[in-house]
Structures are given as structure tokens and as C-alpha cells.
Amino acid sequence: MKLNKSTLALAVTLALLGACSPAEKASTASTETAAVSSVQNENEKISAFFEKAFMDQVELSPTSMTYLGIKKDYDKWEPMTDEQAAKTLELTKQQLEQLKSFNFEALDEQSQLSYQLFKQQAEQQIADDKWRLYNYPVNQMYGVHSMVASLLINQHQIADESDAKAYIARLNGVQQLFQQLMTQLDKRAELGIIPPKFVFPHVIGASQNLIKGAPFDAGADSTLLEDFRGKVDKLAIDDAAKQMLIKEAEVALVSSVKPAYEQLISYLTTLETKAGTDDGVWRFKDGAAFYNNALARTTTTTMTAEQIHDLGLAEVARIHQEMHEIMKKVGFKGDLQAFFSFMRDDPQFYYPNTAEGKAEYLAEATRVIDVMKSKLDELFLVKPKADLIVKAVEPFREQSAGKAFYEQPSMDGSRPGTYYANLYQMKGMPKYEMEALAYHEGIPGHHMQIAIAQELENVPKFRKFGGYTAYIEGWGLYTEMLPKEIGMYQDPYSDFGRLAMELWRACRLVVDTGIHAKKWTREEAISYLATNTPNAKSEVDNAIERYIVMPSQATAYKIGMIKIVELREKAKAALGDKFDIRAFHNVVLKNGAVPLDVLETLVDQYIASNKAA
DSSP, rough: OOOOOHHHHHHHHHHGGGGGGGHHHHHHHHHHHHHHHHHHHHHHHHHHHHHHHHHHHHHTOOOHHHHTTTTTTTTTOOOOOOOHHHHHHHHHHHHHHOOOSSGGGOOHHHHHHHHHHHHHHHHHHHHHHGTTTHHHHHHHTHHHHHHHHHHHHHHHHEEEEEEEEHHHHHHHHHHHHHHHHHHHHHHHHHHHHHOOHHHHHHHHHHHHHHHHTTTTTTSOOHHHHHHHHHHHHSSSSSSHHHHHHHHHHHHIIIIHHHHHHHHHHHHHHHTTTOSOOOOGGSSSHHHHHHHHHHHHHHHHHHOOOOHHHHHHHHHHHHHHHHHHHHHHHOOOOHHHHHHHHHHOOOOOGSOOOSSSHHHHHHHHHHHHHHHHHHTGTOOOOOOOOSEEEEEEEOHHHHHHSEEEEEEEOOTSSSSOOEEEEEESSSGGSGGGGGHHHHHTTTTHHHHHHHHHHHHHHOOOHHHHOOHHHHHHHHHHHHHGGGGGTTTTTOSSSHHHHHHHHHHHHHHHHHHHHHHHHHOOOHHHHHHHHHHHSSOOHHHHHHHHHHHHHSSSSSGGGHHHHHHHHHHHHHHHHHHGOOOOHHHHHHHHHHHHHHHHHHHHHHEEEEEEEEHHO
């Protein structure tokens, strides 16, 4: 353990006690007891501060509370207003000032880390307020239009009548929320921050899908009514009460949800006429400064766009060489491009694009995760308590959603972690990538890291539920490689799939910086990704569109993975026979998500303490 100044002074004093007289010993012991009490008191005070600070921030956001499983303001949406943004910023400034009142030297090691992380996050949030409008509140990945349905379906649980009433209140609140959304879109448009033209058909189509079916028109229940009816049917109340709730929901859907989406669709149809085809953020005023800041926040490094671009090119070349080895192993005759075509087009690598094929995929992905669960003791000292389930992305958002993603458990553990697989087009979900994808999104990837972080004791909530993309996605990509080291990926095609997914992330370094710093067009980026990977054309198109609306995010994976592997090799070289992979993973996971430079400090401390032992 690293000793802070107060702990070190205490240790030295106690060592000298044996040379003192009884009276001196009693006096010194009394002084040191008071010092220990003071340290404990400061740690308790700052722990209380962190708890209150986290909850004060969360309570400004009803949607955040719902994601965490907290039912306060369960009937509300988070206001999308300048006043709300100002309130959040002012609270952050106040909390930063409060933090400075604590005696850093009197804190224990874990509290000092929390202090440093809280301070950095608050300072960055305040500094980044000038970029508050530099985003797209409607886009094909995470827009407000799809958040409404996603939150209600996946997060808004109905355990009793009051929960159902809160759901209906949220339906009735959609119109006001969308009015606020359109005001915010206007503010961005005035600055020239309009989503690229390709975004609009995705967003408009998804919005139209949500107001199809009963009670909007004849036929089967709409997406939201089906969800509400299914949840209410499970309540332990009489049928008359159930029917009354369902009727109220139908009225809310027709009188609030439908006009809200119709108004939004009309607004977006007009805004689309002002949209252009220059896709990178370089086109914004101060776009280069914004992108450099985004890279710094995403990677938690000082790497420039040029350095990240060059790293990507080098990694692509290395992985291509490893793929040639797989080609030799399976006896393929031809060049890498021909092998890519074979892997992309041969039917043996895909489940049928049918309900049965999709069910097979989900069953096999679940089996892969279950097998990996049985191997965890070889790699980890701690395992998550929360369960993990595998689900298909819902039909209303599958056409525009990403290939796969993870949704964390609720704070109280009542809702499990979820690995979502997008089965809209089975051609985009080859069998040979199934293992790596399941490891990344599920176990030992995101579920392992995020669920363990949420379950940590004596760690403040802002760290349990916070995140650093390079750490989180770096861990996910690292855990695609990790199972190979304990004998997984026995099928060489599956091992190719692992390399294909790593290659995909290496290409991201090239295309993200290409689009946003080097002024590549959407078509140039698509061409690079299609040429250098075996992935389906539809997947390539969706990916580039994702990187365009989420500048810098795609750079996190490879940079984070490279750092974790680098630190592991550093520990191995330093400790030799003393190195234990389980202990190393414990160091990486036991503090929750941290910036990469902080992770390096933690690993250095682990190395030093093991050397000393």
C-alpha cells in the first residue's frame, strides 16, 4: 500500500514508542489516537460529500434516476432547456468549491483517488460547457426520439399501479419534451450545427415506426402499447383496473405521443433541406479545437489526431499480417481481399435471416457466455453478482442501432445486465465473430467490468456509475483477446473473427481522424473501411455514419486496449514468476473506470508493492 504523509508519520511515531517512558508513551498514544480519529473523520466527511454530490446531480435528471433503478420523479422527463443546463453547471461549480474545503493530506489512499477524479471531472465539465451545443440531439445512434421509447420499454418497470400511472404521465409529457428538443435544434442550426443529410431518413423513419399500429391505426398493438399492455397484464390487480390503465395509455398515445412525433417529423423534414454532405466536425466554427478536446476526453491521453491516425495505419498492417497466417492454416488459396470476400459471402458463416435463425444466434451467444462463465476462476479473483442476459435489439430501433451493445444492471440489482445483439440483417452478424462479440459485450467484457464497478464497496457512486470510454472500451477489446490465452477460439475461423473485430477497431483510428481532422468524405471513409475489413457493406455504411455523429468515440477502443496490454506486459517483465494474471485484473477492475494515466499509476503501485513483498 502506498503511504500518504499522515499515515507515514503515524507509522514512524509508533515505531519509536518503544524508546519512550510510560508517561511519554501515553501522551504520544493519545495524540496519535486523535490523529487517527481525525483521518477517519475526514474520510467519513468526504464520503458523505461524494454521496450527496452524486445524488444531487442525478436528481436533476429523472431519466438518469430511472436508468439507475430509482423511482423518484418516475413520471417526468429531463428538461432539455438552457435553464436545466445552467442549473447543472452551477451545481458542478458549487461542488468543486466544496471539494476544495477538504484536507487532501488527511485522506486515505482510496479517498485521495476519489478526490482527484472528482476534481478532474468537475473541472472538465466546467471547461467543456463552451462545447455544449456541439452535438446532434437527434441522430440514428442515441437520439431523443428513440430514447423515449427505449427508456419506457427497457428501463421503466411497472411493479404496481403507481408505476403504470407514471408511465402514462411520461407518455403525456412527450409533447413538451419534443418542443424543448426542437428549440435546442434551432439553437444549434443558428451555429451551423445541423446533422448531416444522411441522418434524417434514419431519424424520420424510426419516428414514423413508433406511431404505427394500435391505437394510432388498425392492426396489432404499436411498440409502446404492446410494452405497456404486457407490463400491466402482469400486475396483481383486477381486470377492470388493468383495462382502465390501458385505456388511459391509449388516450395518451393518441393525444400526446402521436402529435409530438408528427410535429417532430414535420420539423425534421424542413431542417433536412438545410443539411449538407460535409460530415466532419471540422466544418463547425472552432471545429478543430472541439475535435482535439473530444479526443483528449475520449482517450484520456495527449495524443494528437495525426498520432492516432498513424497508430491506426500501423495496427491495420500488423493485423493484416496475422490474418495471412490464418489463411495458411485453413488452406485458403488467394490474396487477403479474396479471403475477405470468401468470409463475407460464404453462406456457411451466417444464420438464416429468419426468426428461427435469429433464435439460433441468441441461443448460441448465450451458450458461449455460459462456457466463459465456467472459466472465470482462471482469470479473476472477483466476479459480478448481477446476472447477464442476451437479447435482440428491439424492432423499432434495430435498423439504425449499432451492431451490439451492453446495458448495465440497475443500481439495486433488480434488473440484470443486458447484451443486445442487432439481428436486423443476419449478414452483419457472422458466426465467426460471435465469440469475440459475446466476450466483449458480455463476459469477461463490459458486464464483468461495469457490474463489478457498481458492486464495489467503499467507492463513491460517481465512480461506480461514471465512465472513461478508453478504459471501458479498452477493457472490452482486451477481453476479446484474453479468452484465446486460455484455449478459446479453437476454430481458426473464429480466431479470424477475433482478428477481424480488432482490425475493425484499428480502422476506426484511421477513419475517425480521417473524417473529423483530415476532411475525408463519408464515401472516402466507407471505401477505406470496406477495402481493409471483411465486414458486410451494410455494416460499413452504418459504422461510418456512427463515427460521423459521435466524433472521437471510436478511437477509445484500440487506444485503451493497447494501454492495458502494455501495462500487463510491464507487470509481467517486472514481476517474473510473481506475476499473477488474476491479481493484475483485480488491480485493473477494483477501482472502477479511471483515466489511462491513473490506471498506469495504479499498476505501478501494484508492481512496487509485489516487488517489495
